[in-house]
Amino acid sequence: MFTYETTDQKEARRFRIAQFNGRSATIRSADATVTGRVRSIVESKTSVRMTWVITIVPEERTSMVPTARPAPRMPIAAEDYV
Structure with a gap:
């Protein structure tokens, strides 16, 4: 877990909204980006x-492997269109 302390009210609100909606959030501090x-x-x-202490559980990086595209769908009666 990563703990971050901020005095910026807008930043705290952004993290509250991310928590409420279940979205991931990014913290950029001088040392790293989480x-x-x-x-x-x-x-x-x-x-x-006023200060807020924000706790973030970092997401593991997954390698983005391109997936094969699905085959194009043919109409049910393909011979009708030929």
């Missing part, structure tokens, strides 16, 4: 400014 599902967003009340 893409995954938002597990939780907790407002931290210990600081003077």
Whole structure:
């Protein structure tokens, strides 16, 4: 799991929407870029400014293997069109 802390209200809202809709979200910090599902967003009340602690479960990278295209469908009575 990846934990990220932000003070940006728009960013926190974007992650809440991603969590609600079940979409993956991407966090770009100075060190790395993490893409995954938002597990939780907790407002931290210990600081003077509003901060949110966001927990993301990273998605595993899958190699994109192109699949073969399906054969074109023929009408039921193909001989009628010939």
